[in-house]
Amino acid sequence: MITVQRLDTPDQVTEKATVALIDGSITWTYGLQEQAEWGFTLPTPAGESPTFFVMRQDGVPYYYVHFHGVEFRSASANVQVGFSRTWYVLHVLGVRDVISGAAAGSLHRDYRPGDIAIIDDFIDLSHHRPRSILTEIWERPPYIGATFAEPTCPELRAILISLANERFRRGHVHERAVLVEEEGHRFSTPAEARMQKLIGGDLIAHHQASEAIYARELGIHYTALNYVTNIAEGLEPNMAWVPPEEGRAAGALCVEIMLEGVARAARRTSTCTACPRSGDDPAGIALGSVLMKPVYH
Numbered sequence: 049m050i051t052v053q054r055l056d057t058p059d060q061v062t063e064k065a066t067v068a069l070i071d072g073s074i075t076w077t078y079g080l081q082e083q084a085e086w087g088f089t090l091p092t093p094a095g096e097s098p099t100f101f102v103m104r105q106d107g108v109p110y111y112y113v114h115f116h117g118v119e120f121r122s123a124s125a126n127v128q129v130g131f132s133r134t135w136y137v138l139h140v141l142g143v144r145d146v147i148s149g150a151a152a153g154s155l156h157r158d159y160r161p162g163d164i165a166i167i168d169d170f171i172d173l174s175h176h177r178p179r180s181i182l183t184e185i186w187e188r189p190p191y192i193g194a195t196f197a198e199p200t201c202p203e204l205r206a207i208l209i210s211l212a213n214e215r216f217r218r219g220h221v222h223e224r225a226v227l228v229e230e231e232g233h234r235f236s237t238p239a240e241a242r243m244q245k246l247i248g249g250d251l252i253a254h255h256q257a258s259e260a261i262y263a264r265e266l267g268i269h270y271t272a273l274n275y276v277t278n279i280a281e282g283l284e285p286n287m288a289w290v291p292p293e294e295g296r297a298a299g300a301l302c303v304e305i306m307l308e309g310v311a312r313a314a315r316r317t318s319t320c321t322a323c324p325r326s327g328d329d330p331a332g333i334a335l336g337s338v339l340m341k342p343v344y345h
Contacts, residue, residue, distance in 0.1 A: 053086065065102070065141075065314075066142070066145060067108070068112070069113070070146060071112075074299055074306075075306065080103075088102070092133045098115075106311040108311045109314075131258055132181060135266065148271070149306050150256060152274040152276055153235070153278050154250070155251060159225065159251060161289055165222035165251060165276065166221075166272070166274075173229055176231060181262040181266060194261070200270055201320055202322055226248055226251070228252045230244075241283055
């Protein structure tokens with residue numbers, strides 16, 4: 049059984065990594081967590097963090113967080129604060145790059161079940177999730193006018209695109225996609241799906257717009273891979289799904305792509321100017337320089 053330690057400070061994390069993988073609906077199914085060397089949690093202003101697993105890919109250490117830091121069956125680790133805990137820890141650990149994965153529904157006739165897409169833009173339609181990691185965690189947050197001319201990291205996107213084209217079926221890789229984020233726990237109604245398509249969405253999922261926002265505010269490079277599992281309700285006569293056997297095989301390829309992406313991301317020398325504010329203090333937040341909010345109760 050994997051040992052999970054409750055640590056008090058980030059300095060107690062003995063294995064330092066610059067990259068994290070945030071996923072649940074793809075990698076957890078394939079038992080990735082069982083390959084962990086150990087795991088840890090840390091206190092945050094929003095409560096105890098989720099478990100961060102210490103992993104390796106091609107000799108490169110990285111952190112793995114299940115289900116984006118949220119345990120959906122536990123009210124104490126709910127979505128509203130779960131994301132805040134995860135991204136606060138990523139920040140204090142000094143993580144530079146984050147790769148995210150998720151299943152997604154299609155809003156566009158060209159994005160078919162069984163395809164994969166590397167998103168390059170998003171529309172945030174969440175309602176209760178914190179709109180800003182800065183105002184959620186810091187009582188007196190520094191002012192950071194985060195810009196989204198390129199909503200995800202172009203360097204990390206290029207890595208996933210290259211790997212996807214190398215390993216996935218020709219014609220089934222989409223190098224761009226606009227993701228619509230709803231908070232989830234249910235699928236959209238036909239009317240909601242038509243609205244999401246009308247406003248410019250290609251895919252719908254439940255978390256990656258928030259992740260992209262928090263990453264940009266914290267100066268973290270971020271990219272996301274989406275595996276299209278179904279057509280959104282009401283857009284076609286039948287709600288088409290990927291056949292189970294095909295889904296398992298394609299999911300395994302997605303895991304390979306993301307893990308190799310982690311290794312390539314860690315080894316690269318970043319020249320990206322879209323994500324960080326500066327090399328010395330990428331988020332513009334010197335730890336201890338601003339007043340922290342009290343822990344949630």
